[in-house]
Amino acid sequence: MNVESTGAPDQRPAPPAFSVTDAVVAYERTPVLRGVTFDVPAGQTLAILGPNGSGKSTLMRAMLGITPLVSGHVEVHGTRLNRFRDWARIGYVPQRLSAGGGVPATVREVVASGQVARRRRFRRATPDDHSAVANALASVGLADHANDSVHELSGGQQQRVLIARALAGRPDTFVLDEPMAGVDSGSQQALADTIRSLGERGTTVVLVLHELGPLEPLIQRSLVLSEGRIAHDGHASSQGHDHIHPHAGEAPAPTTAVPDIEVPRRA
Numbered sequence: 210m211n212v213e214s215t216g217a218p219d220q221r222p223a224p225p226a227f228s229v230t231d232a233v234v235a236y237e238r239t240p241v242l243r244g245v246t247f248d249v250p251a252g253q254t255l256a257i258l259g260p261n262g263s264g265k266s267t268l269m270r271a272m273l274g275i276t277p278l279v280s281g282h283v284e285v286h287g288t289r290l291n292r293f294r295d296w297a298r299i300g301y302v303p304q305r306l307s308a309g310g311g312v313p314a315t316v317r318e319v320v321a322s323g324q325v326a327r328r329r330r331f332r333r334a335t336p337d338d339h340s341a342v343a344n345a346l347a348s349v350g351l352a353d354h355a356n357d358s359v360h361e362l363s364g365g366q367q368q369r370v371l372i373a374r375a376l377a378g379r380p381d382t383f384v385l386d387e388p389m390a391g392v393d394s395g396s397q398q399a400l401a402d403t404i405r406s407l408g409e410r411g412t413t414v415v416l417v418l419h420e421l422g423p424l425e426p427l428i429q430r431s432l433v434l435s436e437g438r439i440a441h442d443g444h445a446s447s448q449g450h451d452h453i454h455p456h457a458g459e460a461p462a463p464t465t466a467v468p469d470i471e472v473p474r475r476a
């Protein structure tokens with residue numbers, strides 16, 4: 210059937226959430242990403258795995274334009290990164306909570322700060338904004354902690370605050386840097402449930418992970434980096450023959466129950 214002749218709405222598939230072509234990144238002339246090419250189709254849940262120093266965080270930062278490319282290019286939802294303006298569509302969850310210059314902040318305030326990108330300048334929060342904050346808190350199981358200081362929370366709870374902050378902005382694309390690092394098992398389950406429901410709603414989710422762990426059933430595709438190159442791109446399943454052990458043979462990475470509160474590094 211000729212869809213165009215029916216006058217039906219545009220049925221072309223959405224462009225990839227991310228399209229990375231021949232991406233090269235170097236720090237002080239040392240290449241860290243050495244020609245990485247892949248697409249993340251809209252709606253996919255993708256894990257970026259690999260040993261320490263393989264370039265996972267660098268790739269994630271390059272995908273968001275935080276770290277510049279030496280060559281190659283990145284498109285976000287079909288638009289070159291340097292022309293992309295629709296940042297309200299992107300929810301970025303850094304590994305750790307920024308101390309915010311030591312300013313005390315409640316959980317609700319931090320979560321509401323996730324709406325800054327979608328608000329017009331000087332416009333007050335609408336009832337929809339308030340309910341998005343409440344929904345975000347509820348979905349990570351922190352509704353009862355809305356008025357607590359974020360600095361009083363456990364590391365796992367702080368991680369959930371960061372995810373709620375991204376959720377409050379109602380993005381359709383999430384990028385999370387090691388969301389399970391240093392997170393207690395109760396919070397890990399809450400995080401896994403949140404990420405599962407995002408995937409079920411058709412949200413694109415890109416995660417940097419040290420290991421698949423409890424997220425394994427949710428991951429549709431794994432990209433394994435090795436020395437700045439893609440060493441594996443495919444399914445991740447403990448049943449399948451291509452089960453991925455990025456740290457096979459290595460001692461387990463030390464984890465702390467409560468990650469330090471620190472201001473993330475700037476590129």
Ligand SMILES: Nc1ncnc2c1ncn2[C@@H]1O[C@H](COP(=O)(O)OP(=O)(O)OP(=O)(O)O)[C@@H](O)[C@H]1O
Pocket residue numbers: 236237241259260261262263264265266267268476
């Ligand atoms: N800002 C920077 N300046 C110089 N070198 C850097 C910088 N950031 C990262 N690197 C180096 O680039 C390489 C890749 O680092 P990256 O953080 O991307 O790896 P990773 O796979 O995320 O590692 P990890 O699992 O330890 O977080 C490492 O050798 C790291 O030391």
